[in-house]
Amino acid sequence: MNIAEIELYVIQMPLKSPFVTHLEAVNDRKGIIVKVTCKDGVSGFGEGVAFSTPWYTEETVTTSLHMLKDILIPLLQKHPIKHPEEASKLFSSIRRNNMAKAALETALWDLYAKSQTKPLSKILNGTRPAIASGVVVATDSTVKAIQQIEQYLEQGYQRIKVKINPNQDYAFLAEIRRHYPDLPIMADANSSYSLQDIDRLKALDDLNLMMIEQPLAHDDIIEHAQLQKEIRTPICLDESIVTFEDARKAIEFGSCKVINIKVGRVGGLYEAKRIHDYCFEKGIPVWCGGMIEFGISRVHNIALASLPGFSIPGDISASSRFWEEDIITPEVTVENGFITVPESPGIGYEINENRLQEVLLAKKTFTFPK
Template identity: 75%
Template sequence: MNIKSIELFVIKMPLKQPFITHLGEVSEREGIIIKALDKDGIAGYGEGVAFSSPWYTEETVATSLHMLSDFLIPLLQKRPISHPEQASKLFHSVRRNNMAKAAIETALWDLYAKQHAEPLARTIGGTAKMIPSGVVVAAQSMTKAQEQIEQYLADGYKRIKVKINPDMDYPFLSEIRRRYPNLPIMADANSAYTLKDVDRLKALDELDLLMIEQPLAHDDLIEHAILQKQIKTPVCLDESIVSFEDARKAIEYGSCKIINIKIGRVGGINEAKRIHDYCLERGIPVWCGGMIEFGISRAHNIALASMPGFTIPGDISASNRFWNEDIISPEVTVENGLIAVPQSPGIGYELNDKRLEQTLVHKKFYTF
């Protein structure tokens, strides 16, 4: 791929409003932007989506920086590749650290698509020209939740996800369902329950939810299979699926009826494509999850969600959902609940250098 250099930019930006779940509150987002430059001056961009603390996965911004600087980039320097798919095999000697791997792998995919003068969506097998957009309600009161839902419906979002936990589940969801009887709603538990809560989760069956996402332990497949046999609401797995093998086993065990695919969580676009293809062959719906991303990761998600198996609106919202000003130009926008899939080369968005500089914490530079 004729890589000339790689730059890492650590940035930090406040959210327009705090993102609250039972796991904690995010009011400021730190992340890593990667620029891979080839010898012809073409640049590909990726984003590391680990958080500053290990509340979602064991990875953090600091650990990602360590892995990128001391292991992954040196591997690329020693063993040049000709196609982004080769990065997965190259990084196989480094266990886990999927978000660090995805950060650099997505930059390589963007670079490769630009080198071949085609949209990233088409390069990876995407077919949709428009994708439906969903959004997350993360509120601690019905008043706040209704305010958010009303605004999101006015913005045209196609699906609402509601964060739940044992202190705020059936009464909260049933009131939302009463007020919005025809609204597509899903619940996200972020591992807040155990099998002791089966009756509590069964009660949600009457609310006609699209799914309940990750109700049990973040690393479990077996108990989710037991749960799915006892409830009608489709179980969707998120944190439990960190590889193609996890997806294969989950489907084989009957652990879920739907899978959430996040590029960062599974280690890159190549692994995400493999999971998508496997699910498509077996009739398992997939959708693209979000990580409170900046615009670069959001752009990669748009390309991924254009693939034919993504039949459920994902957590891909407009840039102004979280940010007063994003780091890409143009920003991601939602029109009538839909996002246009870019048709220009690569991810279809440019890095806003001025905004990057305003949010920059520090950067590193590597030559090849």
């Protein structure tokens, strides 16, 4: 791919309002933007989606920077590649650190798509001209949740996801259901239950939820299979699926009926697409998860969600869901509940250079041998 230079930008931006789960309240988001420029001057962009602390996965912004600077970029300098799929294979010699890998791998996909003058969605075999948009409500107040849902429905979102835990489940969801009898609602527990809570989880069956996401341990597929036998609500796995093999085993084992695919969590677009293709073949619906991301990761998600198996509205919302001003231009917008899949080459969005400078904490450049 003839890489000349890689730049890493560390940025930080406040959220419009706190994102509260039982694990963490996110007020400020740090992130990493990766810019890969090839010898003829074309640039591709990726985003590292690890958080500042390891509450969702074990990675952090600091571990991602270490992996990128000291391991992944040097590996790419030593082993030139012709196609982004080779990056995924090259990085497989490094254990885990999926978000760091994805930050670089997704930039290579954007660069490759631009070099082919094709939209990234088409390079990935996407078929949808627009994707259905859903949004997440993350608050510990029922009143706030209903206010937020009201706003989001006015903005056209097609599906609402709410965060739950054993201290905020049945009564909270029942109140939302009472306000919105027909609304497609899903609940995300982020591993806040154990099998001892089975009665609490069974009780949720009468609320007509689309699914319950990751009720049990972040690294479990055994007990989720036991639980799925006992509840009618489909289980969707998020944290438990970090590789293609995890997805294959979870499906074979009956641990879930739906999978949330996140590019960062699985180490890049290649692995995400493999999981999609497998689920599509097995008739397992998938949707694209979110990471409170900036625009670059958001638009990679749009390209991925254009694949045919993404049949459920995911956590891909407008830039304005979290940010006063995003780092891309134009911003991602939702119209009548849909986000248009761009038709220009690569990710199909530009960097908002002024905004990037405003939120920049640090920058580092790596040059490649001629």
